[in-house]
Amino acid sequence: MKNNEQNTEQIILEAAEAEFLEKGYSNAKMLSIARRAGVAHSMLHYYFRSKENLFKSILQRKTQELLPMFDEALASNCPIREIIQKVREARDRYVFAKSPRMPYFLLTEILAKPENREMLIEVFDKSPMVQLQRFRERLNQEIAQGNLREIGFADFIFLLITFDASSLSAILLAKESGRLPEEVCDKLMETYREHNMQIILDALRP
């Protein structure tokens, strides 16, 4: 018995996060995570029972950590359009800035897997954070007033956060591959962000 529990659990979580982000759920291996963490692989089961559990723990924890960041963006009373902008900027700062692999991960491991998608939507839906719930009322008002199409609260937030993931992932992959000139990739990215904002607004107009 060398480390205290806090430490080992945290080390495993970090190693697992890196492995899952890099390889995706299916290609991530428990033995490989253990090797990264420098512990016997039985420890992963000791703390998290199963691979699936370990993965879901990470997703939930990370999302919980993220909520306060969005809370701030949702607090203001300005027009919906500006709130959308703020949420998307928060997403850029706190989610995408972590790694260029993030958009791809979001798409393949969350959007493409119904269980994970639902799980995270539930986190948003059930969060007790004040601003988040206040924004829920605001959103429903706007819908009632006919300013927005009918859409679920959590789905709305989720749409804002994940929408760019799909379009950005391919460009980031292309950039990584080095096949396209870097300026072309950067130009694509830049233009995409502008357009995406407009596309979301169009789609939500009643």
Add this chain to the structure above:
Amino acid sequence: MKNNEQNTEQIILEAAEAEFLEKGYSNAKMLSIARRAGVAHSMLHYYFRSKENLFKSILQRKTQELLPMFDEALASNCPIREIIQKVREARDRYVFAKSPRMPYFLLTEILAKPENREMLIEVFDKSPMVQLQRFRERLNQEIAQGNLREIGFADFIFLLITFDASSLSAILLAKESGRLPEEVCDKLMETYREHNMQIILDALRP
């Protein structure tokens, strides 16, 4: 010895194509493909030697089949902008129309995997089709005249064909999930196609 070789090989190819499209390379299983095809799984190895080989065979065959479709779109002498439009329409008709899973497959199995990406780019690069090679010259002229940014011939074609895959896949996934109202998804798709055209043109402007 029941079937002739032509038949079994074809049946395996079709079963494998369906399995790979549905589950992706890692999650596709040789036993499952054999079950779909109704043959002993040793037959897959008899004809294709390995899983990897089977997968690459499918990719290459499909791409070869596709080339003539693009050939037509590339034949005309009209402005580059219209040629881009035609290639993208051909892509819609012959690639995306096959299955709503196609954009996702394109992104995860081709764009995200350098070996596969390079392999298919080579198919385009080395194709002896007349219109394709004639368009290569046309493209280089346009670049020389300063109408387009410097970009490889195969990369250009590949960009036109695969660009929408990234942005459409998430919307198709959302539609499948049933969480967003269907009109929102359709609206997103429609707007996206228009914008994507503009984004590509912007990125390629010198």
Add this chain to the structure above:
DNA sequence: ATTATCTATAGATCTATAGATAATGC
């Protein structure tokens, strides 16, 4: 004799667990 097919199984890999061991706290 060659080709296509099947059955059986080797060999690799991966998740999960059993059980032993050592450190800590009461």
Add this chain to the structure above:
DNA sequence: ATTATCTATAGATCTATAGATAATGC
């Protein structure tokens, strides 16, 4: 006594191959 850790291994799954068998063509 409880908790954290390790080693060893069971059990499942998957790719690949060996070897037997049957049909076809010469």
